[in-house]
Amino acid sequence: MTDYKISAKDVQVYYGDNHAIKDVNVDIEDKTVTAFIGPSGCGKSTFLRCLNRMNDTIDICRVEGDILLDGEDIYDPSVDPVQLRAKVGMVFQKPNPFPKSIYDNVAYGPKIHGLARNKIELDEIVEKSLRKAALWTEAKDRLHAPGTGLSGGQQQRLCIARAIATAPEVLLMDEPCSALDPIATAQVEELIDELRQSFSVVIVTHSMQQAARVSQKTAFFHLGNLVEFDETDKIFTNPEDPRTESYISGRIG
Numbered sequence: 001m002t003d004y005k006i007s008a009k010d011v012q013v014y015y016g017d018n019h020a021i022k023d024v025n026v027d028i029e030d031k032t033v034t035a036f037i038g039p040s041g042c043g044k045s046t047f048l049r050c051l052n053r054m055n056d057t058i059d060i061c062r063v064e065g066d067i068l069l070d071g072e073d074i075y076d077p078s079v080d081p082v083q084l085r086a087k088v089g090m091v092f093q094k095p096n097p098f099p100k101s102i103y104d105n106v107a108y109g110p111k112i113h114g115l116a117r118n119k120i121e122l123d124e125i126v127e128k129s130l131r132k133a134a135l136w137t138e139a140k141d142r143l144h145a146p147g148t149g150l151s152g153g154q155q156q157r158l159c160i161a162r163a164i165a166t167a168p169e170v171l172l173m174d175e176p177c178s179a180l181d182p183i184a185t186a187q188v189e190e191l192i193d194e195l196r197q198s199f200s201v202v203i204v205t206h207s208m209q210q211a212a213r214v215s216q217k218t219a220f221f222h223l224g225n226l227v228e229f230d231e232t233d234k235i236f237t238n239p240e241d242p243r244t245e246s247y248i249s250g251r252i253g
């Protein structure tokens, strides 16, 4: 067993000839929020997608190196990517609820993964997930209304409820607040802080203020390289690398 939830070792990612991620090594801690920051195109989302094999769905994408979840290689042929994505959930930039009811959006994962033995258990999972996602009060009287009828911020919290309904060990978030207004953003940020009591969260963000507010660890990427990875406070107040310093002070990016 390792002490880390996820360990990435010598990871390379190619899109055809484009070497998008170069030799990245990083250890992600349990019950911690880790932020990935860096200029547009530096590979943050590409690397995030390696952590639950979402890049498998992109034909020209090739991933090399090792990514271990609790010491087990997630790219081992014996690993079922669908099972993996229940353990390593993902929330995307644009809220993307299924065209189903609020209830069914959240119940879908637990149903296909057999996490509830009966309707009562399923109801409990749905309620617990909506409560954890801070959506229960707003949704409890309209559980059978379409998820797409919610506001943008509510839809994003529904997507978070859907992701946590399968009891993940890690939650990946790819710019989860970029389509949200400041109030909805503050709600999601508060939620992220609560979620880390239960599991580790990895968030890609363009907002350095957001990274500083929500994360304990920050990784700075530049041109496909992981330039610096450290305590968030250290990255923002006393970075080691001049490229990090330039980015956080607004000189590159």
Ligand SMILES: Nc1ncnc2c1ncn2[C@@H]1O[C@H](COP(=O)(O)OP(=O)(O)OP(=O)(O)O)[C@@H](O)[C@H]1O
Residues within 6 Å of the ligand: 015, 018, 020, 038, 039, 040, 041, 042, 043, 044, 045, 046, 047, 058
């Ligand atoms: N689906 C794809 N097919 C081909 N190339 C891709 C794909 N996704 C990303 N890339 C390339 O990989 C590199 C890294 O892109 P990526 O989206 O990971 O960066 P990013 O740091 O997340 O950028 P942004 O902040 O703009 O979202 C870029 O050169 C990009 O063009």
